[in-house]
Amino acid sequence: MKSIVIRVDATVTTGAGHLIRCLAIAEQLEKFRFSVTLWGAIDLDISHHYRVIDYRIDDTLPISTELLIVDSYSEDSAQLNYYFSRVPTVVLDDENNRGIFKATAVVNPIDRNDYERINFQKCLLGFDYAILRQQFKHACRNEYSRRNRILLVMGGSDFGGLTLPICQHLSQFPTISCRLDVVIGPGCQDKEFILSFCERNGIKVYENVGNIETLMACAKSAITAGGGTVFELAYMGVPSYMIEIASNQRPAMTVLKQTGYFESGSKEDIDLLNNIVCWIEAVDKMESNIDGLCNIVDGNGAKRVAQCIYDYLMKKEG
Known part of the structure:
Protein backbone atom coordinates (compact mmCIF):
# COMPACT_ATOMS: atom_id res chain seq x y z
CA MET A 1 0.00 0.00 0.00
CA LYS A 2 1.47 3.34 -1.06
CA SER A 3 1.96 6.00 1.61
CA ILE A 4 0.96 9.65 1.28
CA VAL A 5 1.68 12.31 3.91
CA ILE A 6 -0.43 15.46 4.20
CA ARG A 7 1.21 18.48 5.87
CA VAL A 8 -1.62 20.53 7.37
CA ASP A 9 -2.44 22.53 10.51
CA ALA A 10 -5.75 22.98 12.34
CA THR A 11 -5.55 25.22 15.40
CA VAL A 12 -7.54 28.07 16.90
CA THR A 13 -5.24 30.42 15.00
CA THR A 14 -5.37 28.72 11.59
CA GLY A 15 -8.95 27.48 11.76
CA ALA A 16 -10.10 24.11 10.48
CA GLY A 17 -10.61 24.96 6.80
CA HIS A 18 -7.28 23.60 5.58
CA LEU A 19 -7.80 20.35 7.47
CA ILE A 20 -11.35 19.95 6.14
CA ARG A 21 -10.26 20.13 2.51
CA CYS A 22 -7.32 17.81 3.19
CA LEU A 23 -9.64 15.24 4.76
CA ALA A 24 -11.82 15.40 1.65
CA ILE A 25 -8.77 14.60 -0.49
CA ALA A 26 -7.67 11.88 1.96
CA GLU A 27 -11.07 10.21 1.66
CA GLN A 28 -10.70 10.08 -2.12
CA LEU A 29 -7.10 8.84 -1.91
CA GLU A 30 -8.21 5.94 0.28
CA LYS A 31 -10.45 4.77 -2.56
CA PHE A 32 -7.22 4.20 -4.51
CA ARG A 33 -5.93 2.20 -1.51
CA PHE A 34 -3.36 4.79 -0.43
CA SER A 35 -2.33 4.97 3.22
CA VAL A 36 -2.73 8.56 4.44
CA THR A 37 -0.86 10.14 7.36
CA LEU A 38 -1.50 13.68 8.60
CA TRP A 39 1.51 15.68 9.74
CA GLY A 40 1.00 18.98 11.52
CA ALA A 41 -0.27 20.98 14.48
CA ILE A 42 -3.79 19.57 14.73
CA ASP A 43 -5.88 20.38 17.78
CA LEU A 44 -8.93 18.42 16.60
CA ASP A 45 -9.10 14.73 17.50
CA ILE A 46 -9.13 12.76 14.27
CA SER A 47 -6.84 9.97 15.48
CA HIS A 48 -9.73 7.49 15.24
CA HIS A 49 -9.39 7.55 11.47
CA TYR A 50 -5.93 8.83 10.55
CA ARG A 51 -2.45 8.55 11.93
CA VAL A 52 -1.35 12.01 13.08
CA ILE A 53 2.29 13.03 13.54
CA ASP A 54 2.93 16.24 15.48
CA TYR A 55 4.85 18.93 13.62
CA ARG A 56 7.89 20.65 15.10
CA ILE A 57 9.63 23.59 13.51
CA ASP A 58 12.86 21.63 13.04
CA ASP A 59 11.18 18.62 11.45
CA THR A 60 12.16 17.19 8.12
CA LEU A 61 9.91 14.55 6.60
CA PRO A 62 8.98 12.33 9.55
CA ILE A 63 8.38 9.13 7.57
CA SER A 64 9.10 7.83 4.09
CA THR A 65 6.34 8.57 1.63
CA GLU A 66 5.52 8.29 -2.06
CA LEU A 67 4.15 11.82 -2.18
CA LEU A 68 3.68 14.83 0.09
CA ILE A 69 0.64 17.14 0.04
CA VAL A 70 1.21 20.56 1.64
CA ASP A 71 -1.68 22.77 2.79
CA SER A 72 0.00 25.00 5.35
CA TYR A 73 1.04 28.63 5.25
CA SER A 74 3.73 27.87 7.81
CA GLU A 75 5.78 26.56 4.89
CA ASP A 76 7.56 29.20 2.81
CA SER A 77 9.04 28.77 -0.66
CA ALA A 78 12.39 27.58 0.70
CA GLN A 79 10.72 24.81 2.69
CA LEU A 80 8.51 23.82 -0.25
CA ASN A 81 11.58 23.59 -2.48
CA TYR A 82 13.29 21.46 0.14
CA TYR A 83 10.34 19.05 0.22
CA PHE A 84 10.23 18.89 -3.58
CA SER A 85 13.93 18.02 -3.68
CA ARG A 86 13.18 14.99 -1.51
CA VAL A 87 9.77 13.75 -2.66
CA PRO A 88 7.01 14.56 -5.20
CA THR A 89 5.03 17.43 -3.68
CA VAL A 90 1.52 18.73 -4.30
CA VAL A 91 0.85 22.23 -2.91
CA LEU A 92 -2.66 23.45 -2.07
CA ASP A 93 -2.48 27.20 -2.48
CA ASP A 94 -4.79 30.22 -2.28
CA GLU A 95 -2.84 33.43 -2.68
CA ASN A 96 0.47 32.69 -4.43
CA ASN A 97 2.35 34.94 -2.02
CA ARG A 98 5.19 32.68 -0.90
CA GLY A 99 7.62 33.52 -3.65
CA ILE A 100 8.82 31.17 -6.37
CA PHE A 101 8.67 27.49 -5.50
CA LYS A 102 8.71 24.21 -7.39
CA ALA A 103 6.20 21.40 -7.01
CA THR A 104 4.87 18.38 -8.79
CA ALA A 105 1.47 20.09 -8.86
CA VAL A 106 -0.18 23.21 -7.51
CA VAL A 107 -3.89 23.23 -6.67
CA ASN A 108 -5.91 26.44 -6.45
CA PRO A 109 -9.70 26.87 -6.84
CA ILE A 110 -8.99 30.20 -8.56
CA ASP A 111 -7.60 30.12 -12.09
CA ARG A 112 -4.67 32.45 -11.44
CA ASN A 113 -2.41 33.63 -14.25
CA ASP A 114 0.48 34.76 -12.05
CA TYR A 115 2.08 31.38 -11.33
CA GLU A 116 5.48 30.57 -12.81
CA ARG A 117 3.92 27.55 -14.51
CA ILE A 118 7.26 26.23 -15.69
CA ASN A 119 7.91 25.27 -12.06
CA PHE A 120 5.00 22.79 -11.93
CA GLN A 121 4.35 19.59 -13.82
CA LYS A 122 0.62 20.12 -13.29
CA CYS A 123 -1.45 23.24 -12.58
CA LEU A 124 -4.84 22.22 -11.21
CA LEU A 125 -6.57 25.60 -11.24
CA GLY A 126 -10.12 26.90 -11.24
CA PHE A 127 -13.51 26.04 -9.77
CA ASP A 128 -13.14 22.42 -10.97
CA TYR A 129 -10.60 22.05 -8.16
CA ALA A 130 -12.66 23.65 -5.40
CA ILE A 131 -12.57 21.01 -2.67
CA LEU A 132 -15.79 20.27 -0.83
CA ARG A 133 -16.54 17.89 1.98
CA GLN A 134 -17.77 14.70 0.37
CA ASN A 295 -23.30 25.59 -11.83
CA ILE A 296 -20.21 27.41 -10.52
CA VAL A 297 -18.91 24.44 -8.48
CA ASP A 298 -19.70 20.80 -9.29
CA GLY A 299 -18.34 19.22 -6.09
CA ASN A 300 -15.80 16.92 -7.73
CA GLY A 301 -12.64 18.87 -6.84
CA ALA A 302 -11.26 16.40 -4.28
CA LYS A 303 -11.93 13.51 -6.64
CA ARG A 304 -10.05 15.26 -9.46
CA VAL A 305 -7.04 16.00 -7.25
CA ALA A 306 -6.89 12.40 -6.00
CA GLN A 307 -7.19 11.07 -9.56
CA CYS A 308 -4.33 13.30 -10.68
CA ILE A 309 -2.15 12.03 -7.81
CA TYR A 310 -3.01 8.41 -8.63
CA ASP A 311 -2.27 8.88 -12.34
CA TYR A 312 1.05 10.55 -11.54
CA LEU A 313 2.22 7.82 -9.18
CA MET A 314 1.13 5.02 -11.52
CA LYS A 315 2.97 6.64 -14.41
CA LYS A 316 6.04 7.18 -12.22
CA GLU A 317 5.97 3.54 -11.16
CA GLY A 318 5.48 2.13 -14.62
Missing part, protein backbone atom coordinates in the same frame (compact mmCIF):
# COMPACT_ATOMS: atom_id res chain seq x y z
CA GLN A 135 -21.12 14.79 2.17
CA PHE A 136 -22.13 17.54 -0.23
CA LYS A 137 -22.16 15.12 -3.16
CA HIS A 138 -25.24 13.52 -1.64
CA ALA A 139 -26.92 16.76 -0.54
CA CYS A 140 -30.30 17.82 -1.87
CA ARG A 141 -30.89 21.44 -2.87
CA ASN A 142 -34.31 22.73 -1.91
CA GLU A 143 -36.15 24.78 -4.50
CA TYR A 144 -34.87 28.32 -4.00
CA SER A 145 -38.32 29.93 -3.97
CA ARG A 146 -39.22 27.78 -0.94
CA ARG A 147 -36.21 28.79 1.15
CA ASN A 148 -36.48 31.50 3.79
CA ARG A 149 -33.69 30.87 6.33
CA ILE A 150 -30.55 33.00 6.80
CA LEU A 151 -27.40 31.08 7.68
CA LEU A 152 -24.58 32.58 9.76
CA VAL A 153 -21.44 30.43 9.74
CA MET A 154 -18.05 31.97 10.51
CA GLY A 155 -15.91 28.84 10.57
CA GLY A 156 -14.89 26.30 13.17
CA SER A 157 -13.01 28.80 15.34
CA ASP A 158 -14.64 32.13 14.32
CA PHE A 159 -11.14 33.59 14.34
CA GLY A 160 -12.48 37.09 13.69
CA GLY A 161 -14.88 36.94 16.65
CA LEU A 162 -17.74 38.20 14.47
CA THR A 163 -20.57 35.77 15.23
CA LEU A 164 -21.68 37.51 18.42
CA PRO A 165 -21.68 41.13 17.12
CA ILE A 166 -23.48 40.04 13.95
CA CYS A 167 -26.14 38.27 16.03
CA GLN A 168 -26.50 41.31 18.26
CA HIS A 169 -26.98 43.62 15.29
CA LEU A 170 -29.39 41.36 13.38
CA SER A 171 -31.52 40.90 16.51
CA GLN A 172 -32.65 44.51 15.98
CA PHE A 173 -34.44 43.40 12.81
CA PRO A 174 -37.21 40.95 13.74
CA THR A 175 -37.92 39.88 10.15
CA ILE A 176 -34.29 38.82 9.88
CA SER A 177 -33.53 37.42 13.35
CA CYS A 178 -36.57 35.10 13.30
CA ARG A 179 -35.07 33.38 10.25
CA LEU A 180 -31.48 33.20 11.49
CA ASP A 181 -29.61 29.89 11.86
CA VAL A 182 -26.28 30.36 13.66
CA VAL A 183 -23.57 27.70 13.43
CA ILE A 184 -20.64 27.63 15.87
CA GLY A 185 -17.73 25.24 15.77
CA PRO A 186 -15.53 23.54 18.39
CA GLY A 187 -12.96 26.36 18.46
CA CYS A 188 -15.41 29.24 18.95
CA GLN A 189 -14.07 31.42 21.77
CA ASP A 190 -17.35 33.27 22.43
CA LYS A 191 -19.45 30.12 22.57
CA GLU A 192 -21.13 30.70 25.94
CA PHE A 193 -21.91 34.35 25.18
CA ILE A 194 -23.39 33.41 21.80
CA LEU A 195 -25.52 30.63 23.26
CA SER A 196 -26.81 32.88 26.03
CA PHE A 197 -27.58 35.79 23.72
CA CYS A 198 -29.34 33.67 21.11
CA GLU A 199 -31.43 31.88 23.74
CA ARG A 200 -32.63 35.21 25.13
CA ASN A 201 -33.48 36.49 21.66
CA GLY A 202 -35.07 33.40 20.16
CA ILE A 203 -32.29 32.77 17.63
CA LYS A 204 -31.52 29.19 16.63
CA VAL A 205 -27.98 27.99 17.29
CA TYR A 206 -26.33 24.78 16.09
CA GLU A 207 -23.09 23.48 17.62
CA ASN A 208 -20.51 21.32 15.84
CA VAL A 209 -22.88 20.56 12.99
CA GLY A 210 -22.04 17.38 11.10
CA ASN A 211 -24.63 17.87 8.37
CA ILE A 212 -24.37 21.56 7.61
CA GLU A 213 -25.54 20.88 4.05
CA THR A 214 -29.08 20.42 5.41
CA LEU A 215 -28.99 23.95 6.84
CA MET A 216 -27.60 25.32 3.58
CA ALA A 217 -30.39 23.61 1.67
CA CYS A 218 -32.92 25.74 3.57
CA ALA A 219 -30.96 29.01 3.34
CA LYS A 220 -32.09 31.85 1.11
CA SER A 221 -28.87 33.68 1.99
CA ALA A 222 -25.78 33.23 4.13
CA ILE A 223 -23.18 35.26 6.01
CA THR A 224 -19.83 33.52 6.12
CA ALA A 225 -16.09 33.87 6.48
CA GLY A 226 -14.29 33.86 3.15
CA GLY A 227 -12.78 30.38 3.48
CA GLY A 228 -13.64 27.08 1.83
CA THR A 229 -17.26 27.27 2.98
CA VAL A 230 -17.94 29.80 0.20
CA PHE A 231 -17.52 27.04 -2.40
CA GLU A 232 -19.89 24.75 -0.49
CA LEU A 233 -22.46 27.56 -0.38
CA ALA A 234 -22.03 28.08 -4.12
CA TYR A 235 -22.59 24.37 -4.72
CA MET A 236 -25.76 24.49 -2.62
CA GLY A 237 -26.98 27.58 -4.47
CA VAL A 238 -26.87 30.01 -1.55
CA PRO A 239 -26.11 33.70 -2.30
CA SER A 240 -23.68 34.77 0.39
CA TYR A 241 -22.11 37.78 2.09
CA MET A 242 -18.43 36.87 2.50
CA ILE A 243 -16.29 38.46 5.20
CA GLU A 244 -12.53 38.50 4.77
CA ILE A 245 -10.87 37.21 7.91
CA ALA A 246 -7.45 36.44 6.39
CA SER A 247 -5.73 37.82 3.30
CA ASN A 248 -5.49 34.41 1.61
CA GLN A 249 -9.31 34.45 1.30
CA ARG A 250 -9.30 37.56 -0.89
CA PRO A 251 -8.65 35.98 -4.32
CA ALA A 252 -11.59 33.56 -4.07
CA MET A 253 -13.86 36.28 -2.71
CA THR A 254 -12.95 38.61 -5.57
CA VAL A 255 -13.76 36.03 -8.24
CA LEU A 256 -16.99 34.86 -6.58
CA LYS A 257 -18.21 38.43 -6.20
CA GLN A 258 -17.90 38.83 -9.97
CA THR A 259 -20.56 36.14 -10.45
CA GLY A 260 -23.20 38.50 -9.05
CA TYR A 261 -24.40 36.06 -6.40
CA PHE A 262 -21.94 37.10 -3.70
CA GLU A 263 -21.07 40.28 -1.85
CA SER A 264 -17.96 40.83 0.23
CA GLY A 265 -16.66 42.89 3.10
CA SER A 266 -13.89 42.92 5.67
CA LYS A 267 -13.96 42.62 9.44
CA GLU A 268 -12.31 46.05 9.40
CA ASP A 269 -15.22 47.73 7.57
CA ILE A 270 -16.86 50.40 9.72
CA ASP A 271 -20.26 49.80 8.11
CA LEU A 272 -19.97 46.02 7.93
CA LEU A 273 -23.02 45.24 10.05
CA ASN A 274 -25.28 47.70 8.26
CA ASN A 275 -24.01 46.47 4.91
CA ILE A 276 -24.95 42.91 5.85
CA VAL A 277 -28.52 43.98 6.64
CA CYS A 278 -28.83 45.86 3.34
CA TRP A 279 -27.53 42.85 1.45
CA ILE A 280 -29.95 40.43 3.15
CA GLU A 281 -32.84 42.73 2.26
CA ALA A 282 -31.63 42.88 -1.35
CA VAL A 283 -31.38 39.09 -1.61
CA ASP A 284 -34.92 38.73 -0.24
CA LYS A 285 -36.07 40.58 -3.36
CA MET A 286 -33.86 38.55 -5.71
CA GLU A 287 -35.33 36.57 -8.57
CA SER A 288 -35.74 32.89 -7.70
CA ASN A 289 -33.57 31.65 -10.62
CA ILE A 290 -30.16 30.68 -9.23
CA ASP A 291 -29.18 28.11 -11.86
CA GLY A 292 -26.05 30.09 -12.66
CA LEU A 293 -24.92 29.94 -9.04
CA CYS A 294 -25.45 26.17 -8.74
Whole structure:
Protein backbone atom coordinates (compact mmCIF):
# COMPACT_ATOMS: atom_id res chain seq x y z
CA MET A 1 0.00 0.00 0.00
CA LYS A 2 1.47 3.34 -1.06
CA SER A 3 1.96 6.00 1.61
CA ILE A 4 0.96 9.65 1.28
CA VAL A 5 1.68 12.31 3.91
CA ILE A 6 -0.43 15.46 4.20
CA ARG A 7 1.21 18.48 5.87
CA VAL A 8 -1.62 20.53 7.37
CA ASP A 9 -2.44 22.53 10.51
CA ALA A 10 -5.75 22.98 12.34
CA THR A 11 -5.55 25.22 15.40
CA VAL A 12 -7.54 28.07 16.90
CA THR A 13 -5.24 30.42 15.00
CA THR A 14 -5.37 28.72 11.59
CA GLY A 15 -8.95 27.48 11.76
CA ALA A 16 -10.10 24.11 10.48
CA GLY A 17 -10.61 24.96 6.80
CA HIS A 18 -7.28 23.60 5.58
CA LEU A 19 -7.80 20.35 7.47
CA ILE A 20 -11.35 19.95 6.14
CA ARG A 21 -10.26 20.13 2.51
CA CYS A 22 -7.32 17.81 3.19
CA LEU A 23 -9.64 15.24 4.76
CA ALA A 24 -11.82 15.40 1.65
CA ILE A 25 -8.77 14.60 -0.49
CA ALA A 26 -7.67 11.88 1.96
CA GLU A 27 -11.07 10.21 1.66
CA GLN A 28 -10.70 10.08 -2.12
CA LEU A 29 -7.10 8.84 -1.91
CA GLU A 30 -8.21 5.94 0.28
CA LYS A 31 -10.45 4.77 -2.56
CA PHE A 32 -7.22 4.20 -4.51
CA ARG A 33 -5.93 2.20 -1.51
CA PHE A 34 -3.36 4.79 -0.43
CA SER A 35 -2.33 4.97 3.22
CA VAL A 36 -2.73 8.56 4.44
CA THR A 37 -0.86 10.14 7.36
CA LEU A 38 -1.50 13.68 8.60
CA TRP A 39 1.51 15.68 9.74
CA GLY A 40 1.00 18.98 11.52
CA ALA A 41 -0.27 20.98 14.48
CA ILE A 42 -3.79 19.57 14.73
CA ASP A 43 -5.88 20.38 17.78
CA LEU A 44 -8.93 18.42 16.60
CA ASP A 45 -9.10 14.73 17.50
CA ILE A 46 -9.13 12.76 14.27
CA SER A 47 -6.84 9.97 15.48
CA HIS A 48 -9.73 7.49 15.24
CA HIS A 49 -9.39 7.55 11.47
CA TYR A 50 -5.93 8.83 10.55
CA ARG A 51 -2.45 8.55 11.93
CA VAL A 52 -1.35 12.01 13.08
CA ILE A 53 2.29 13.03 13.54
CA ASP A 54 2.93 16.24 15.48
CA TYR A 55 4.85 18.93 13.62
CA ARG A 56 7.89 20.65 15.10
CA ILE A 57 9.63 23.59 13.51
CA ASP A 58 12.86 21.63 13.04
CA ASP A 59 11.18 18.62 11.45
CA THR A 60 12.16 17.19 8.12
CA LEU A 61 9.91 14.55 6.60
CA PRO A 62 8.98 12.33 9.55
CA ILE A 63 8.38 9.13 7.57
CA SER A 64 9.10 7.83 4.09
CA THR A 65 6.34 8.57 1.63
CA GLU A 66 5.52 8.29 -2.06
CA LEU A 67 4.15 11.82 -2.18
CA LEU A 68 3.68 14.83 0.09
CA ILE A 69 0.64 17.14 0.04
CA VAL A 70 1.21 20.56 1.64
CA ASP A 71 -1.68 22.77 2.79
CA SER A 72 0.00 25.00 5.35
CA TYR A 73 1.04 28.63 5.25
CA SER A 74 3.73 27.87 7.81
CA GLU A 75 5.78 26.56 4.89
CA ASP A 76 7.56 29.20 2.81
CA SER A 77 9.04 28.77 -0.66
CA ALA A 78 12.39 27.58 0.70
CA GLN A 79 10.72 24.81 2.69
CA LEU A 80 8.51 23.82 -0.25
CA ASN A 81 11.58 23.59 -2.48
CA TYR A 82 13.29 21.46 0.14
CA TYR A 83 10.34 19.05 0.22
CA PHE A 84 10.23 18.89 -3.58
CA SER A 85 13.93 18.02 -3.68
CA ARG A 86 13.18 14.99 -1.51
CA VAL A 87 9.77 13.75 -2.66
CA PRO A 88 7.01 14.56 -5.20
CA THR A 89 5.03 17.43 -3.68
CA VAL A 90 1.52 18.73 -4.30
CA VAL A 91 0.85 22.23 -2.91
CA LEU A 92 -2.66 23.45 -2.07
CA ASP A 93 -2.48 27.20 -2.48
CA ASP A 94 -4.79 30.22 -2.28
CA GLU A 95 -2.84 33.43 -2.68
CA ASN A 96 0.47 32.69 -4.43
CA ASN A 97 2.35 34.94 -2.02
CA ARG A 98 5.19 32.68 -0.90
CA GLY A 99 7.62 33.52 -3.65
CA ILE A 100 8.82 31.17 -6.37
CA PHE A 101 8.67 27.49 -5.50
CA LYS A 102 8.71 24.21 -7.39
CA ALA A 103 6.20 21.40 -7.01
CA THR A 104 4.87 18.38 -8.79
CA ALA A 105 1.47 20.09 -8.86
CA VAL A 106 -0.18 23.21 -7.51
CA VAL A 107 -3.89 23.23 -6.67
CA ASN A 108 -5.91 26.44 -6.45
CA PRO A 109 -9.70 26.87 -6.84
CA ILE A 110 -8.99 30.20 -8.56
CA ASP A 111 -7.60 30.12 -12.09
CA ARG A 112 -4.67 32.45 -11.44
CA ASN A 113 -2.41 33.63 -14.25
CA ASP A 114 0.48 34.76 -12.05
CA TYR A 115 2.08 31.38 -11.33
CA GLU A 116 5.48 30.57 -12.81
CA ARG A 117 3.92 27.55 -14.51
CA ILE A 118 7.26 26.23 -15.69
CA ASN A 119 7.91 25.27 -12.06
CA PHE A 120 5.00 22.79 -11.93
CA GLN A 121 4.35 19.59 -13.82
CA LYS A 122 0.62 20.12 -13.29
CA CYS A 123 -1.45 23.24 -12.58
CA LEU A 124 -4.84 22.22 -11.21
CA LEU A 125 -6.57 25.60 -11.24
CA GLY A 126 -10.12 26.90 -11.24
CA PHE A 127 -13.51 26.04 -9.77
CA ASP A 128 -13.14 22.42 -10.97
CA TYR A 129 -10.60 22.05 -8.16
CA ALA A 130 -12.66 23.65 -5.40
CA ILE A 131 -12.57 21.01 -2.67
CA LEU A 132 -15.79 20.27 -0.83
CA ARG A 133 -16.54 17.89 1.98
CA GLN A 134 -17.77 14.70 0.37
CA GLN A 135 -21.12 14.79 2.17
CA PHE A 136 -22.13 17.54 -0.23
CA LYS A 137 -22.16 15.12 -3.16
CA HIS A 138 -25.24 13.52 -1.64
CA ALA A 139 -26.92 16.76 -0.54
CA CYS A 140 -30.30 17.82 -1.87
CA ARG A 141 -30.89 21.44 -2.87
CA ASN A 142 -34.31 22.73 -1.91
CA GLU A 143 -36.15 24.78 -4.50
CA TYR A 144 -34.87 28.32 -4.00
CA SER A 145 -38.32 29.93 -3.97
CA ARG A 146 -39.22 27.78 -0.94
CA ARG A 147 -36.21 28.79 1.15
CA ASN A 148 -36.48 31.50 3.79
CA ARG A 149 -33.69 30.87 6.33
CA ILE A 150 -30.55 33.00 6.80
CA LEU A 151 -27.40 31.08 7.68
CA LEU A 152 -24.58 32.58 9.76
CA VAL A 153 -21.44 30.43 9.74
CA MET A 154 -18.05 31.97 10.51
CA GLY A 155 -15.91 28.84 10.57
CA GLY A 156 -14.89 26.30 13.17
CA SER A 157 -13.01 28.80 15.34
CA ASP A 158 -14.64 32.13 14.32
CA PHE A 159 -11.14 33.59 14.34
CA GLY A 160 -12.48 37.09 13.69
CA GLY A 161 -14.88 36.94 16.65
CA LEU A 162 -17.74 38.20 14.47
CA THR A 163 -20.57 35.77 15.23
CA LEU A 164 -21.68 37.51 18.42
CA PRO A 165 -21.68 41.13 17.12
CA ILE A 166 -23.48 40.04 13.95
CA CYS A 167 -26.14 38.27 16.03
CA GLN A 168 -26.50 41.31 18.26
CA HIS A 169 -26.98 43.62 15.29
CA LEU A 170 -29.39 41.36 13.38
CA SER A 171 -31.52 40.90 16.51
CA GLN A 172 -32.65 44.51 15.98
CA PHE A 173 -34.44 43.40 12.81
CA PRO A 174 -37.21 40.95 13.74
CA THR A 175 -37.92 39.88 10.15
CA ILE A 176 -34.29 38.82 9.88
CA SER A 177 -33.53 37.42 13.35
CA CYS A 178 -36.57 35.10 13.30
CA ARG A 179 -35.07 33.38 10.25
CA LEU A 180 -31.48 33.20 11.49
CA ASP A 181 -29.61 29.89 11.86
CA VAL A 182 -26.28 30.36 13.66
CA VAL A 183 -23.57 27.70 13.43
CA ILE A 184 -20.64 27.63 15.87
CA GLY A 185 -17.73 25.24 15.77
CA PRO A 186 -15.53 23.54 18.39
CA GLY A 187 -12.96 26.36 18.46
CA CYS A 188 -15.41 29.24 18.95
CA GLN A 189 -14.07 31.42 21.77
CA ASP A 190 -17.35 33.27 22.43
CA LYS A 191 -19.45 30.12 22.57
CA GLU A 192 -21.13 30.70 25.94
CA PHE A 193 -21.91 34.35 25.18
CA ILE A 194 -23.39 33.41 21.80
CA LEU A 195 -25.52 30.63 23.26
CA SER A 196 -26.81 32.88 26.03
CA PHE A 197 -27.58 35.79 23.72
CA CYS A 198 -29.34 33.67 21.11
CA GLU A 199 -31.43 31.88 23.74
CA ARG A 200 -32.63 35.21 25.13
CA ASN A 201 -33.48 36.49 21.66
CA GLY A 202 -35.07 33.40 20.16
CA ILE A 203 -32.29 32.77 17.63
CA LYS A 204 -31.52 29.19 16.63
CA VAL A 205 -27.98 27.99 17.29
CA TYR A 206 -26.33 24.78 16.09
CA GLU A 207 -23.09 23.48 17.62
CA ASN A 208 -20.51 21.32 15.84
CA VAL A 209 -22.88 20.56 12.99
CA GLY A 210 -22.04 17.38 11.10
CA ASN A 211 -24.63 17.87 8.37
CA ILE A 212 -24.37 21.56 7.61
CA GLU A 213 -25.54 20.88 4.05
CA THR A 214 -29.08 20.42 5.41
CA LEU A 215 -28.99 23.95 6.84
CA MET A 216 -27.60 25.32 3.58
CA ALA A 217 -30.39 23.61 1.67
CA CYS A 218 -32.92 25.74 3.57
CA ALA A 219 -30.96 29.01 3.34
CA LYS A 220 -32.09 31.85 1.11
CA SER A 221 -28.87 33.68 1.99
CA ALA A 222 -25.78 33.23 4.13
CA ILE A 223 -23.18 35.26 6.01
CA THR A 224 -19.83 33.52 6.12
CA ALA A 225 -16.09 33.87 6.48
CA GLY A 226 -14.29 33.86 3.15
CA GLY A 227 -12.78 30.38 3.48
CA GLY A 228 -13.64 27.08 1.83
CA THR A 229 -17.26 27.27 2.98
CA VAL A 230 -17.94 29.80 0.20
CA PHE A 231 -17.52 27.04 -2.40
CA GLU A 232 -19.89 24.75 -0.49
CA LEU A 233 -22.46 27.56 -0.38
CA ALA A 234 -22.03 28.08 -4.12
CA TYR A 235 -22.59 24.37 -4.72
CA MET A 236 -25.76 24.49 -2.62
CA GLY A 237 -26.98 27.58 -4.47
CA VAL A 238 -26.87 30.01 -1.55
CA PRO A 239 -26.11 33.70 -2.30
CA SER A 240 -23.68 34.77 0.39
CA TYR A 241 -22.11 37.78 2.09
CA MET A 242 -18.43 36.87 2.50
CA ILE A 243 -16.29 38.46 5.20
CA GLU A 244 -12.53 38.50 4.77
CA ILE A 245 -10.87 37.21 7.91
CA ALA A 246 -7.45 36.44 6.39
CA SER A 247 -5.73 37.82 3.30
CA ASN A 248 -5.49 34.41 1.61
CA GLN A 249 -9.31 34.45 1.30
CA ARG A 250 -9.30 37.56 -0.89
CA PRO A 251 -8.65 35.98 -4.32
CA ALA A 252 -11.59 33.56 -4.07
CA MET A 253 -13.86 36.28 -2.71
CA THR A 254 -12.95 38.61 -5.57
CA VAL A 255 -13.76 36.03 -8.24
CA LEU A 256 -16.99 34.86 -6.58
CA LYS A 257 -18.21 38.43 -6.20
CA GLN A 258 -17.90 38.83 -9.97
CA THR A 259 -20.56 36.14 -10.45
CA GLY A 260 -23.20 38.50 -9.05
CA TYR A 261 -24.40 36.06 -6.40
CA PHE A 262 -21.94 37.10 -3.70
CA GLU A 263 -21.07 40.28 -1.85
CA SER A 264 -17.96 40.83 0.23
CA GLY A 265 -16.66 42.89 3.10
CA SER A 266 -13.89 42.92 5.67
CA LYS A 267 -13.96 42.62 9.44
CA GLU A 268 -12.31 46.05 9.40
CA ASP A 269 -15.22 47.73 7.57
CA ILE A 270 -16.86 50.40 9.72
CA ASP A 271 -20.26 49.80 8.11
CA LEU A 272 -19.97 46.02 7.93
CA LEU A 273 -23.02 45.24 10.05
CA ASN A 274 -25.28 47.70 8.26
CA ASN A 275 -24.01 46.47 4.91
CA ILE A 276 -24.95 42.91 5.85
CA VAL A 277 -28.52 43.98 6.64
CA CYS A 278 -28.83 45.86 3.34
CA TRP A 279 -27.53 42.85 1.45
CA ILE A 280 -29.95 40.43 3.15
CA GLU A 281 -32.84 42.73 2.26
CA ALA A 282 -31.63 42.88 -1.35
CA VAL A 283 -31.38 39.09 -1.61
CA ASP A 284 -34.92 38.73 -0.24
CA LYS A 285 -36.07 40.58 -3.36
CA MET A 286 -33.86 38.55 -5.71
CA GLU A 287 -35.33 36.57 -8.57
CA SER A 288 -35.74 32.89 -7.70
CA ASN A 289 -33.57 31.65 -10.62
CA ILE A 290 -30.16 30.68 -9.23
CA ASP A 291 -29.18 28.11 -11.86
CA GLY A 292 -26.05 30.09 -12.66
CA LEU A 293 -24.92 29.94 -9.04
CA CYS A 294 -25.45 26.17 -8.74
CA ASN A 295 -23.30 25.59 -11.83
CA ILE A 296 -20.21 27.41 -10.52
CA VAL A 297 -18.91 24.44 -8.48
CA ASP A 298 -19.70 20.80 -9.29
CA GLY A 299 -18.34 19.22 -6.09
CA ASN A 300 -15.80 16.92 -7.73
CA GLY A 301 -12.64 18.87 -6.84
CA ALA A 302 -11.26 16.40 -4.28
CA LYS A 303 -11.93 13.51 -6.64
CA ARG A 304 -10.05 15.26 -9.46
CA VAL A 305 -7.04 16.00 -7.25
CA ALA A 306 -6.89 12.40 -6.00
CA GLN A 307 -7.19 11.07 -9.56
CA CYS A 308 -4.33 13.30 -10.68
CA ILE A 309 -2.15 12.03 -7.81
CA TYR A 310 -3.01 8.41 -8.63
CA ASP A 311 -2.27 8.88 -12.34
CA TYR A 312 1.05 10.55 -11.54
CA LEU A 313 2.22 7.82 -9.18
CA MET A 314 1.13 5.02 -11.52
CA LYS A 315 2.97 6.64 -14.41
CA LYS A 316 6.04 7.18 -12.22
CA GLU A 317 5.97 3.54 -11.16
CA GLY A 318 5.48 2.13 -14.62
